[in-house]
Amino acid sequence: MFKNQIEGETKNAVGKAQEAYGDFTDDNEHRTEGRLRSAAGQVQSQYGEVVDNAREFTVKQPVGALAIAATVGFVLGALITRR
Known part of the structure; x- marks a missing residue:
C-alpha cells in the first residue's frame, strides 16, 4: 500500500466515525461533514x-x-494541432 491508499483509508474511517457521531448526537453538520470526508x-x-x-x-x-x-501523446498532439 502506498501513501495515498493509507491516507484515503484513514480519512474514510475518520469520516465514518464522524458520521456516526453526527447520527448519535442528531447533528446534521457533523453527519454531512463525515459523509464528505x-x-x-x-x-x-x-x-x-x-x-x-x-x-x-x-x-x-x-x-x-x-x-x-506514445499513443496518448500522439492523440493529444493531433487534437491540439487540429485547430
Whole structure:
C-alpha cells in the first residue's frame, strides 16, 4: 500500500466515525461533514490503487507502457494541432 491508499483509508474511517457521531448526537453538520470526508477518503484510496496498478504494469511491461504513452501523446498532439 502506498501513501495515498493509507491516507484515503484513514480519512474514510475518520469520516465514518464522524458520521456516526453526527447520527448519535442528531447533528446534521457533523453527519454531512463525515459523509464528505468518507467519500474523499474513498476517492483518494482508489486513486492510490490506480497509481499502484499503473506502476506495477510499467515495471512488468515497460514496452507496453511506452507504447501506451506514445499513443496518448500522439492523440493529444493531433487534437491540439487540429485547430
